Amino acid sequence: MALQKLKIGITGGIGSGKSTVAAVFEVLGIPVYYADSRAKWLMVNDQKLMTSIKNIFGTDAYLMDGSLNRPLIAKIAFNNPEKLKKLNALVHPAVKLDYEHWHRQQKNVPYTLKEAALLFESGSAHELDAVIEVFAAQKIRINRVRKRDGLTRKQVLSRIRNQMPEREKRKLADFVLLNDGKNGLIKQVLDLHQRLKNIQ
Numbered sequence: 001m002a003l004q005k006l007k008i009g010i011t012g013g014i015g016s017g018k019s020t021v022a023a024v025f026e027v028l029g030i031p032v033y034y035a036d037s038r039a040k041w042l043m044v045n046d047q048k049l050m051t052s053i054k055n056i057f058g059t060d061a062y063l064m065d066g067s068l069n070r071p072l073i074a075k076i077a078f079n080n081p082e083k084l085k086k087l088n089a090l091v092h093p094a095v096k097l098d099y100e101h102w103h104r105q106q107k108n109v110p111y112t113l114k115e116a117a118l119l120f121e122s123g124s125a126h127e128l129d130a131v132i133e134v135f136a137a138q139k140i141r142i143n144r145v146r147k148r149d150g151l152t153r154k155q156v157l158s159r160i161r162n163q164m165p166e167r168e169k170r171k172l173a174d175f176v177l178l179n180d181g182k183n184g185l186i187k188q189v190l191d192l193h194q195r196l197k198n199i200q
Contacts (some may be wrong), residue, residue: 006111012134016139035116133173
């Protein structure tokens with residue numbers, strides 16, 4: 001009987017470098033499910049989900065070309081926590097089903113990775129075998145995001161405050177990768193990859 005492939009999560013706050021780490025795992029042949037990108041795809045391709053979103057935000061939630069009216073949804077959601085909660089309650093289960101289907105399709109791998117910013121916040125960490133936290137000090141993260149997205153320090157801090165504090169995530173995670181520019185990140189990933197291959 002074939003060994004069951006593990007479901008491993010990978011998370012980290014904005015600017016921690018979780019996408020960089022996920023890319024290194026991909027080079028090692030590990031399939032990565034990018035939950036946030038996939039959620040955006042489902043919101044414009046899953047008819048059932050689209051209908052439910054229109055029921056909450058109105059028909060203006062989608063533009064004439066079928067794309068999501070992001071500015072409108074962001075404006076309503078962030079000024080109305082109840083609607084944001086309803087939106088998350090629709091999107092998270094849709095992503096969960098999509099991920100489960102994707103995970104089953106992956107063949108001849110010891111584990112798959114699910115990359116998501118809100119792995120603990122959404123509760124989806126409970127459905128995984130282990131979670132990797134990519135950690136970097138707040139100062140480093142602020143500088144990275146400012147350079148990458150052209151945001152002000154205040155804007156970055158506002159996004160950081162919307163996420164679970166990094167130190168809490170570290171306590172909940174099974175493995176922590178330190179992405180501070182001092183500790184060799186690739187070596188940490190290679191070591192962890194070996195450990196994960198041996199867990200069954």
